[in-house]
Amino acid sequence: MKVLDDPNVLKLFEVYETENSLYLIMDYLAGGPFSARVKRTGKLPEKQALKYLLSILLGIQHLTEKGVMHRDLKPDNIMIRTEKGDDLVIVDFGLASFVDVKEYIFSRCGTPGYVAPEIANLKDPKGKYTAICDLFSAGVILHLMFDFLNDSGLWENLLFQENHIMKF
Ligand SMILES: Nc1ncnc2c1ncn2[C@@H]1O[C@H](COP(=O)(O)OP(=O)(O)OP(=O)(O)O)[C@@H](O)[C@H]1O
Numbered sequence: 055m056k057v058l059d060d061p062n063v064l065k066l067f068e069v070y071e072t073e074n075s076l077y078l079i080m081d082y083l084a085g086g087p088f089s090a091r092v093k094r095t096g097k098l099p100e101k102q103a104l105k106y107l108l109s110i111l112l113g114i115q116h117l118t119e120k121g122v123m124h125r126d127l128k129p130d131n132i133m134i135r136t137e138k139g140d141d142l143v144i145v146d147f148g149l150a151s152f153v154d155v156k157e158y159i160f161s162r163c164g165t166p167g168y169v170a171p172e173i174a175n176l177k178d179p180k181g182k183y184t185a186i187c188d189l190f191s192a193g194v195i196l197h198l199m200f201d202f203l204n205d206s207g208l209w210e211n212l213l214f215q216e217n218h219i220m221k222f
C-alpha cells in the first residue's frame with residue numbers, strides 16, 4: 055500500500071509491528087463510508103453519480119499504474135474524505151494484490167455482486183486475471199447509484215438469482 059499515492063486512494067504513511075499488534079498510520083477520512091452517504095441520499099442525480107464515478111475511476115487508474123488490483127471495490131470500501139466534502143477515497147486493501155505475482159494469495163475473492171465474473175468463476179486456484187476486474191466493480195457501483203438505490207431488495211434478488219449477471 056505504501057507505493058500508492060493518489061487523492062482518490064487511502065494513503066498509508068507507516069506500519070509498526072509489535073509482538074501482538076500491527077499499527078497502520080494512514081489518512082483519517084472524516085466523511086464516513088460512501089455506502090452510508092448513498093443510502094442516506096437515495097438515488098443520485100446523474101451529474102453527481104458521474105462525479106463520484108470519475109473519482110473511483112481515477113483511483114483505479116492510479117492502482118493500475120502501480121500494478122495493483124483492489125479486488126474488493128464496493129461502497130463499503132470507499133470513503134468520503136471530509137464531513138462536508140464529496141471527494142471519494144478507495145480504502146480497505148485487505149484483498150488487494152499486485153497483478154504481476156506468480157500466484158495470488160487469495161485467487162477467488164471479493165464480494166458477491168461486485169466481484170468480476172472472471173474471479174467468481176475461476177476454477178484453477180493458480181489461475182490469473184488482470185486489473186480489469188476493478189472496472190467491473192466500478193460498473194456495478196455506477197449501476198447501483200443510478201438504478202437500485204431505493205430498491206435494495208430487488209438488487210439482492212438479482213445478485214443471488216442463479217445464472218443472473220454471473221454464476222457464483
Ligand atoms: N482511513 C480511515 N479513516 C476513517 N475511517 C476508516 C478509515 N479506514 C477505514 N475506516 C472505517 O473502518 C471501516 C472498516 O475498514 P476496512 O473496510 O478497511 O476494514 P474491513 O476489514 O473491511 O472491516 P469490515 O469487516 O468492518 O468492513 C470502514 O468502513 C470505515 O468506516
Ligand SMILES: [Mg+2]
Pocket residue numbers: 130131146
Ligand atoms: Mg471493508
